[in-house]
Amino acid sequence: MTDLLTATMARVVRADIQGLHAYAVQPSAGFVKVDTMENPHPLPPALQQALGERLGRVAIHRYPAERGDDLKAALAAHAGLPAGCSLMLGNGSDELITLLSMACALPGAVFMSPLPSFVMYGLSAALQGVRFEGVPLTADFELNEAAMLAAIDQHRPALLYLACPNNPTGNLWDEAVIDRIVDAMARHQGLVVIDEAYQPFAARDAMHRLGRQPHVLVMRTMSKFGLAGVRIGYLMGASALIAEIDKLRPPFNISVLNAEAALFALAHADEYARQAVLIREQRERLFRALQDMPGVHPWASQANMVLARVPDAAATFAGMKARGVLIKNVSALHPLLANCLRITVGTPDEVTLTLAALRASL
Known part of the structure; x- marks a missing residue:
């Protein structure tokens, strides 16, 4: 049976898929979990009860229908979606x-x-059989403008992704450099996707580009907003362009429970804004503490995590894990990330425990 299965998979599963590694998620039970950029703050008990009662009234015996349209309208209002988009x-x-x-x-x-x-x-491109070209950032994780513009002229990409703030580095890139890159993509009739997953923690956004730069799309998620378990992402852009991409969307890709939870969150956006303020405060506390640690070099962040280079990332990661704190060792993701750790901003108590474990593990 095993031989038959091996032979069958070899014949019917694409060879490039067989060579890929699945996205790995670390087991986290019992740890201080500061590895996946989640909002660490639960809803206050009163809102938890209100949400539970609201979800209990949802017609889960029906397929999702108009509630998705209600959520789109609420998100459009929340984001300030311009006319024509x-x-x-x-x-x-x-x-x-x-x-x-x-x-x-x-x-x-x-x-x-x-x-x-x-x-x-890059992984999604590979799964579709599309060539992916990565352009290295500078040593300080800034955009290499000359290299980016040269690569755009050489390869004429159909899609260019710009994560603002970037993951895993947490920084926002120079707006003037982004302007010139966006203009270069327009000359080659390519699309620019500005990924604003960490927008709740950043000093600026890209909404001003929509409406005046029709080849630009802005992508956001409610995961960092505070609903990582709800799985709501949204893509904004020129109506004609969104209509084409939307043809590929499965008809019931957002469950009624997820839509209702997202609508509830938007109705209580002030609570999530309060949590974002706390996260930004703890981010600065974490960054300052990392600056004071001998041998540690952190980078200023506009997201809800801080990237730091340590003398030995593998040993430090293992030491922190042994002390009950789970972070992300990103050293293997790219040569520029050698000996780098990514630390999610937790609650004040979690930041205290994280710093203590880091000091003990260096």
């Missing part, structure tokens, strides 16, 4: 990246992103 929903940003890849996977197409950045850009 539309919004589509995804099961997290990951599904939206997949749909973009499917829509733009023409023969000979090239997708592009600075590197290091979100791994799903």
Whole structure:
């Protein structure tokens, strides 16, 4: 039976898929969990009860219908979507990246992103059989403008992803450099996807580009907002463009429970804004403490995590895990990330425990 299964998989499963590694999620039970950029704050008890009662009234025996449209309207209002633009929903940003890849996977197409950045850009391209070109950032994780512009002229990418703030580095890039890159993509009639997964913690956003730069799309998620378990992503752009990509979306990709939970969260956006303020405060506390540690070099962040280089990332990661704190060792993701750790901003108590474990593990 094993021989038959091996032979069958070899014949019917694409060879490049067999060579890929699945996205790994670390087991986290019993740990201080500061590895996956989640909002660490639960809802207050009164709102938890109100949400539970609201979800209990949802017609889960029916397929999702108008509630998705209600959520799109609420998100459009929340984001300040300009006239002439539309919004589509995804099961997290990951599904939206997949749909973009499917829509733009023409023969000979090239997708592009600075590197290091979100791994799903390149992985999704590979799954669609599209060539992906990564352009290295500078040593300080800034955009290499000359290299980016040269790569755009050489490869004429169909899709260019710009994560603002970037993951795993946490920084926002120079707006003037982004302007010139966006203009270069327009000359080659390519799309720019500005991924604003960490927008709740950043000093600026890209909504001003929608409406005046029709080849620009803005992608956001409610995961960092505070609903990582709900899986709501949304893509905004020119209505005609969104309509084409939306043709690929499964008809019931957002469950009624997820839609209702997201609508509830938007109705209580003030609570999530309060939590974002707390996270930004703890981010600065974490960054300052890392600056004071001998041998540690952190980078200023506009997201809900801080990237730091340590003398030995593997040993430090293992030491922190042994002390009950789970962070992310990103050293293997790109040569520029050698000996780098990514630390999610937790609650004040979690930041205290994280710093203590880090000091003891260095």
